[in-house]
Amino acid sequence: MPRKCLICTSKSTSNITLFQKRQKNNFSVNAKSSVTRVCCICGVVDAGISQFKTVVDITVYKEEPQPALTTDYNVSTCDQKEMVFINNTHNNKVVDSISSNVCTTSARTGNCSSRFMENIPTPYLKTPQRPKQYLDIVWERINDLCKHNEQLQRENKKLKRKILKTKEMTTEKVSLTDALSNVDVLDELTLPDEQPCIEAQPCSILYQANFDTNFEDRNGFVTGIAKYIEEATVHASLNEILEEGLKHSVMLYTWRCCSRAIPQPKSNEQPNRVEIYEKTVEVLGPEVNKLLSFMYFQRKAIERFSAEVKRLCHQEKRKDFVSEAYLLTLGKFINMFAVLDELKNMKSSVKNDYSTYRRAAQFLKVMSDSHTLQESQNLSMFLAIQNKIRDTVKENLEKIPGYEELLADVVTLCIQMFETKMYLTPNEKHMLVKVMGFGLFLMDNELCNINKLDQKKRLNLNKIDRIFKNLEVVPLFGDMQIAPFNYIKRSKNYDASKWPLSCSANISPQADLMVHLPQIREDHLKYISELARYSNEVTTTYKETRTDTENKDTTDLALRGLQLLSEWTGVVTELYSWKLLHPTDHHQNKDCPQEAEEYERATRYNYTGEEKFALIEVIAMIKELQVLMSKMETVFTDAIRRNIYAELQDFIQIILREPLRKAIKNKKDLIRSILMSVRETCADWQRGVEPQADPALKGKKDPESGFGIKVPRRNVGPSSTQLYMVRTMLESLIADKSGGKRTLRKDIDGQYLMQIDQFHKTSFFWNYLLNFSDSLQQCCDLSQLWYREFYLEMTMGRRIQKCNVRHQHNEECSDLITMEKRIQFPIEMSMPWILTDHILRTKEPSVMECVLYPLDLYNDSAHYALTVFKKQFLYDEVEAEVNLCFDQFVYKLSEQMFSYYKQLAASILLDKRFRVECVARGTYYLPYPRANRYETLMRQRHVQLLGRSIDLNKLITQRINVDMLKSLELAISKFEAGDITGTVELDGLLKVNRLCHKLLSKHLALDDYEAMLREANHNILAPYGRITLHVFWELNYDFLPNYCYNAATARFVKCREISFTQPVHRDKPPQMGHQYLWGSKPLNLAYTTIFGQYTGFVGSPHFRTICRLLGYQGIAVVMEELLKIVKSLIQGNILQFTKTLMEAMPKVCKLPRYDYGSPGVLGYYHAQLNDIVQYPDAKTELFHNFRELGNTILFCLQMEQALSQEEVCDLLHAAPFQNIFPRPFCKEGEKPETKQKRLETKFAALHQAMIAREGDLLTRERLCCGLSIFEVILARLRNYLDDPIWIGPPSLNGVMNIDECTEFHRLWSALQFVYCIPVGENEFTVEELFGEGLNWAGCAMITLLGQQRRFEALDFCYHILRVQRVDGKDENVKGIVCNFDEHLKRMVDRIRRFQVLNSQIFAVLNKYLKTGENDSLSIEHVRCFPPPIHPSITTVHSHGHYYRPEHIHQMVQHNH
């Protein structure tokens, strides 16, 4: 028979056979095959008879959220669901109304759109909404079911898992086992996530199944005692009122003043005032409706509460037993009234808004009828009267005789629960305290004195006093609190002597986190290690099923974890609340400015550094443990369900047998019926029914062999109603305070009482454990640390004294209208940021890894805004703050990371001996930066914040990239601001940056260092970088004209006395933070000192760094440019001077004979060269020009040498890569071959011969064939000397000029004569003024002109030297320089010195010039002259010939 699909009404259904192998999964239901109908369209399983179904729908909402509870199968929105499981339960009397929703959207998962505006249903509804007809339907169906019992039993449970494979949704046979094993297989997939977990629970999908039925299924337990089923009905409705109360309190707390934003008509004549009033009514109308419903609600709630109290206080009823759950619900009511009253009192904006509305409404005459007017009047009064709710409750209660007895029971229960820690979440703990306070206040009146109750031992005020002292301030919502002592103090019969702690000056332990911290730490450590051990055990060993004991241990572990979390959360929130109520001021805290805002005083300045660290630590512990526990949630919940099932069934089926037997035997019918009810309410018998043969049922003893009862095991806990029923019924057995009536306790043996009592206590926590994920979340809820509605309202509209924005303050800051109204507090006053910033500011390594935990507080707050407050504006504000904070966070974090690594690099590179010396002298202490744990933070690639996944690594990389580039740019700018000596420092800076880059690159994907350097150097687009340009600039404007070379030190030193050029102007060095330079102030100082040593000269360190910085290309450019300068110098100034001076030279200047004696020779030359000596510009400008030329030549020479050194270093570095090793040192008996081999294997990994070979191709080539830059430079220089003036006309004798002064070397001889003349006191020598560059210029020109030999032979000075050597005379030669006794001697000494220098220079030059001469191709052109024939060859031959001086000397001595 074709049947319609029940879901999509399609007719195309097909039959498939399911085979259920349930045994493996511990299903105790017998496996049977059955025919199942499956819809081909929607894939829903339909098992034929569909009278009664429980639908678990796992809904992934795509568009519109729907309340998830469905009592029947009519899931009309099939297309909205991706998977639908339908479970047909035919043999079912109990309806499980289960909603298990997938909340795809939560604060952590994001996509928080406007759907979270108030009043829009959210997909996550904790308590599903139920239709009113629900009850009737259930009843009908239960009756139906009973009738069709026989028929239903034939049907078995059918299971089906649907897999959507294609778009056509083809169906496939999948057994439950397969489906479950598919799920298990998911665990085996490896999902690598390489980031260390240092953030709070990251989750994109939040899944929470909620099985709380709020007693809807109470009628299923018909076997229970009717009274408690009735009570359950009451509970259900009371719970609904409580829930509504929560909504109203949320409404009050999150009330934002509207009237302030509404324009008020200034006068009655204002034309648009009607319009304004109309709009006001329109805008405020919906808000006022909320207030109205609040008023009606409180009225209704008070009536209901009074009615309940009245019912329970009835004289007959008083004798009866009132269950703990009932009393607790009454307590919750008391708590609700207290909270609502407190909120109503505190919120003045509610009253203001209402009066604004009323004014507008009255003007418009909206409220015309008397009813509305009356209502408005009532609301107005209700809002205006302080403590209205409280007083009404009290008033109503006082009409009920004996109410105080009941309240005393409630209060006593609260004390007892508080003391025995019968609560789980911090909220419940606070509720208990509030109930105590408000309860006492309600009890105390003219007729009833609480002090008397104390005397009657009905209450223990002493205990309460202590509890209140320990929790002086109870958190309410966000920044609102209640102080329970205030209730006591306000009560009529307050007697300070009864409450010694209420007025004591001692500070509550709540205010001091430090006292709790050691214990928290210890607990944390202990618990974490236990959990880790357990977690390892679970993940490493696989067991089909765990034993009962194991399950119990796991359950205990889970409960302990929850309790610890709750305790810590309590400590944090209580401290926060206490601090809010006790703000600091400028007397207590020196850092707190006098004009600080209230909220600022309550948060920002109210915590010491130590407290902040402690807070961070505790928050980190909470979040960390939460992550760990939620990771193990499936393991925990599994064990919890198994454990609870086992304990419950063992207790009911076995333990309860004994008291039952006794009760039957002793004919205690009441006890028997209660025990039987308990058994029937939740026993899950092995065979489906109670073993009839059980002797205990007849009050008889078990047979000798014992009566075996096998208790089954399942993976499920009791339903919430079931648990309530069992607990309440058992409680009625053991209750000892049923108002004078004889208790049942007496009829039960002590040992059974103990067991029942124990069960009752243990099972208290079962509800929490069964809702593990919800409990876990509530125990870790720190969301209230952000909310500040109370303070906002207080500050709203108050003028802010000073502008807090960091900028250049101007007039606007003091008169901006917007500044007058505080819309939100700045982040500096916000707790999450205060804590985050504290870590960033102190850079404390131990908490650095916790830095994401305080930020997670925003997640908590946002989650709360969405799920509990359900207010879009709150979420928006959190989001705005997070946006701001996170920017700050990344900025600060990356800045300090960069500075940390810079310091580290600088410390590593700092000269070790310098460091030791510094320590020894105590000048400054240069510690390595304190090791910090930035690595973990840098590895974070997905930080969850408000549903966004943030790649922290990427953000940090971006910023550090920029910092790195800036650092390089600044290093170059610093160099640009100084002279050429800065190259060494620049090189040092670049080295430090390179190391810093290397260290950071381990964790971050920074740009290539070389690329960055090029970019900073502006060397990507332009051919030459800033460094090259500045080096050239400095060479040209400062180095060449101002520096003097000294061969002895091989250094150039600046001539400070006289400058022949304009002083050089450079840009000022840019201002830069320490982190961009060397990392920190002491390091900057140290490095400045070290590099200060290099600023006085230019020598080989500078040339080597220039080599490194410029590279081949840069060097080539610089040299090319220098050659241009030299060319213009030679062909310009020097040529001009030469031409002029050549005119002044004597035409002929002979070498005077020795006979004249040295003074004579000197005198001769002086006379001959007088024009030159007297020439004014010779000693200044001409020499300066020659110095520039010489310096250029020297610079090129030094560069050549530095480059060679660099290249040799390169070769040596590259050698191991090419399998070239230095010969190893061998001791006696060691074989060099083996050592060689060992080296080879050691460096085998480095073998990259190809790359290395290519790399040093150029170097090798250069070194091999002796390519030399300097040689080329000299050749180029030679080309510049193309003017005939340098060589003069050819010699008349056809061989060479001897006496004629036409060639350049003669001029140079004259100049040498000039500078060899000693200077007087206070005059500068040429060495001082020009250095050896002068000599280098002259010698180089002479060499290049090929006049070296002639110069050496014919030089004037050399001649004087030779003559003086022979005669050794030393006397003043008049007219040259007077007043000098040893004049000649001094001059000769100078000559000698210059002669040596000149020969050195010639040697060096010749070395470079003659390198090519070894070449076989070059033929030495030698002109051979025949020896001259002289007629008087036989006479005086000795004077005609040139002899070497020493030879002459010998000859003279011989003659004498």
Place this chain on the structure above:
Amino acid sequence: MATVHREAIQKQIQQDWANREYIEVITGSVKKITDFLNSFDMSCRSRIAVLNEKLTILERKIEYLEAWVTKGETMN
């Protein structure tokens, strides 16, 4: 009759336990799937982040090389 009725109820209670267990098992499995999806998500995010990083490096390198090779002509 009373016994029959009681037995029926007991069986229904047992059936209820079985049903609820079934639901728990399914819920637990869904929870496992959720956990899996979450860790899958995390894992993917981290891997995608690594991939993204590599692409970013390449992009920046190309940009740099392009600027270098063309001397900025294509940068406009």
